[in-house]
Amino acid sequence: MLITSADFSNLEDFIAVAVSFLIGVPLLTRFLRLEHNNKRANRPSSKFFPGSKESSWQFLNVQGFNFSAGAILSQPQFKKVFIFLDTDKHASPFDILATIDAFPEATIMKYENVTAEDADKILYDAMFPRGPEGAKHTKVFINGRNFDLANEILDRAMKCMFSPFELSVIIDPRGAYTTASAAVAKTLKVSLEKSLGTLENKNVTVLAGTGPVGQTAARLYASEKANVLVTSRTLQKASSVATKINEEFKSETVRGVQAQTSEDVGKAIINAEIILSAGAAGTELLPLAVLKESGKKCKIVADINAIPPLGVAGLDSNTDGKEMMPSVFGIGALAIGKLKNKIEVALIKKAAEEPKGIFDYKMAYELAKKSVTEKREDKKTIKTEPQKSWLP
DSSP, X not given: OOOOGGGSSSHHHHHHHXXXXXXXXXXXXXXXXXXXXXXXXXXXXXXXXXXOSSBHHHHHHXXXXXXXXXXXXXXXXXXXXXXXXXXXXXXXXXXXXXXXXXXXXXXXXXXXXXXXXXXXXXXXXXXXXXXXXXXXXXEEEEEOSOHHHHHHHHHHHHHHOBTTXXXXXXXOGGGHHHHHHHHHHHHHXXXXXXXXXXXXXXXXXXXXXXXXXXXXXXXXXXXTTOEEEEEXXXXXXXXXXXXXXXXXXXXXXXXXXXXXXXXXXXXXXXXXXXXEEOOOTTOOOBOHHHHHHHOTTOOEEEEOOOSXXXXXXXXXXXXXXXXXXXXXXXXXXXXXXXXXXXXXXXXXXXXHHSSSEEEOHHHHHXXXXXXXXXXXXXXXXXXXXXXXXXXX
């Protein structure tokens, strides 16, 4: 049975029940969910009490109620709360620890094995009990290895939220968004430092380009107007990702190819100026012999895999823009990882500062790109600043 304000004979009774800690939160949550469903279905808002000419929303907005149980007469001080929605059986401690280090005083809540249907219920219960002001201090972090499910949960979250009950939502499925952002930003940095120019019109090959990191990196390269080739063990999967990205950017700059053998990989990199190996940990994708034989146009090669065997043979994980072969500059996994960690913390802090918004791969790359380009500008300023004489 759904309880609404219509079940109360007068306003005083309604307030008395609402301020009860045990009853108030469930009652108001159900009431607000009812009103949100009315809005989504284009139904008129229910009346606050029988005979009223004002809708419930109009009445509550006029009265300026704080919907938090026990807080109708005074405005409480809200602490930051991060709610982790993880699609996996066990939530990764990586992102939770990063959040705790950034905000030691924050409260951390985690839910595991979360489905899209679960997310609706959790989000509604997170949106309402602290009121519109409290919602500004409630943050959601969507995570998990199931890339598609994590994005489905994000879609559900965006549909659930409405003004003034909007939350800041971070999505970084097992670090894929921050890793891809760091990897692309590092290749941009090296390209600029070696006077190779921006990423625009560069030929880029993303090995294992259909995984979470690979397809995110391919999107980011496409956003920089590069010509992108994504590989997969199956042509169908590679072509599907390429088509999806082309549709997003309304272009034809991304192609998918099959790469099952070393010969296939050689063909995939033959025109590449930048190669990013985005495969799973402990999987070699680019043998050194293939790079030497087929990568004659390659100027930059990067790898996200730090667990031996590495994704690119002969590329040390700590290499950061140094030559790994004559005129070929390498970026190892640990160099990418350092920037990835900084970007994740920056993303968490930005979401904490903002009262609402979606903090995804686009925002992560914006932060990563800003980080590497600002450092470059700082170095330029130091070099070009005239030497000062301290002699009288």
